[in-house]
Amino acid sequence: MKGHQICLDHLNGREAAALVVDGHLDDLVIDSDAPRPGTVYRAITDRPVKGQGGLFLKTPDGAAYLRGVKGIGQGETLLVQVTGYAEPGKAIPVSHKLLFKSRYAIVTPDAPGLNLSRSIRDDDIRDELMALAHDGMDGSQMGLILRSAAAGADAEAVSDDIGAMRDLAETIMGDQGAGPEVLTEGDGPHVLAWRDWTDPAAVVTEPGCFEEYGILDALDSAKAARVGLGADASMFVEATRALVAVDVNTGADGSFAAGLKANLACARMLPSALRVRGLGGQITIDLAPMPKKERKTFEAALRAALRKDDVDTVMAGWTPLGHFELQRKRARLPLAEVLS
Incomplete structure (x- = not known):
């Protein structure tokens, strides 16, 4: 089977997405009970890890671990984002440098400036995208990165994506609440497939498509x-x-x-x-x-x-x-x- 297919289905009741390239299972994302990467918490600082430059935090989903921080005392409120999955028995890895990422746009509250993916080399396309970036982020001090997928996208879709990520970032960064709380959850497998698998592909959403496209057999092999x-x-x-x-x-x-x-x-x-x-x-x-x-x-x-x-x-x-x-x-x- 030639070409790219994106299959959106469920495994054991969990949302799942698979990318098939020329008949080969190239990528797979399955939902779980663990906090999704991209989840943003309002967290409370707990105790530092001496000699490692790290800090444990209290979140609604349990202890989190933040690296590379200095001058933060116990009991302070921080906005942090889940960066990956924890090893068994360890705290959730988080970062205080938040990213708000979608298919075309990434808003970076802590890194001002407007940037384009280096893979976009056509000068005319770069000029058009930079104009959309200026319009979409006008009046904001936050940064923006337009991803490579924006190069072939409809201008209105790119503008809408910038606006959605900017609105989400401004809402989260303006949070004034107290106590540990989930402010936004990370994307699930089906949204991640739309967001990150941007090469032209046939998208299959019918229930049971994992079996039809041989993904269950590929999982047995994996x-x-x-x-x-x-x-x-x-x-x-x-x-x-x-x-x-x-x-x-x-x-x-x-x-x-x-x-x-x-x-x-x-x-x-x-x-x-x-x-x-x-x-x-x-x-x-x-x-x-x-x-x-x-x-x-x-x-x-x-x-x-x-x-x-x-x-x-x-x-x-x-x-x-x-x-x-x-x-x-x-x-x-x-x-x-x-x-x-």
């Missing part, structure tokens, strides 16, 4: 560690308590270039494999044997694949043992957890 890389090569993606281990194998291919081919296939497939499995944190890749001079080639392939990924990932580099390490945001819940 429960296993093995990911085929073409020919006889494969990689095994396995989560431990400390990290995610990725082991790349060439299979029966004993040619000189087999290791490099398998490693490049891993670079292309890894972001999708991690998204679908909902894995993040520290990731260690045990690559197939290849000459050291080919490391730059592997890094370039992985960097290109991550550039298309919407989950923040840092390429930490090589270890003395020749493993490659990543640090990845926990933007999804583990598939094993949401399907249990």
Whole structure:
């Protein structure tokens, strides 16, 4: 099946969205009982974590943890936003730098200025979008980023999106309440699909479309560690308590270039494999044997694949043992957890 399909359905009574690219399950978002990323709290400061520059907060959904703060005392009121999912037994990760994000526009209360996505290169389009940005944010001290999807969108739709995000941001930032409270919830899977999967796609909303498009079978495959890389090569993606281990194998291919081919296939497939499995944190890749001079080639392939990924990932580099390490945001819940 060629092309892109976005399937909106439910799994075990939970809202879910799947992106299928050329018959391959490329991304998956399933709702859960955990606070959604993007949720904004009015929180109360609790106690600092000495030596770590962090602070615990009280929220309606339990303890939250805020990094990189100074000069904030106990009992103060802060507006914070959920940035990802917490590890089991840990506090909800939050940030005090709020973002109000939609399909075309991101309003940034703490970062003034009007900006366009760097992927928009056409000067005429940039001029048109900048004019919409000036009109939409006139009189506001907040910042705005117009996303790449705005380049091909109707001007009225972009203006409406800017206005909606500005109104939401002004309402939240003007909050004068007291006590822990949820001020706005993060987007659910169906809205996230509209917001972030912006490539042209057929959208399927009929109940049962997950079964019709083979997504249930793909989920059964994703429960296993093995990911085929073409020919006889494969990689095994396995989560431990400390990290995610990725082991790349060439299979029966004993040619000189087999290791490099398998490693490049891993670079292309890894972001999708991690998204679908909902894995993040520290990731260690045990690559197939290849000459050291080919490391730059592997890094370039992985960097290109991550550039298309919407989950923040840092390429930490090589270890003395020749493993490659990543640090990845926990933007999804583990598939094993949401399907249990």
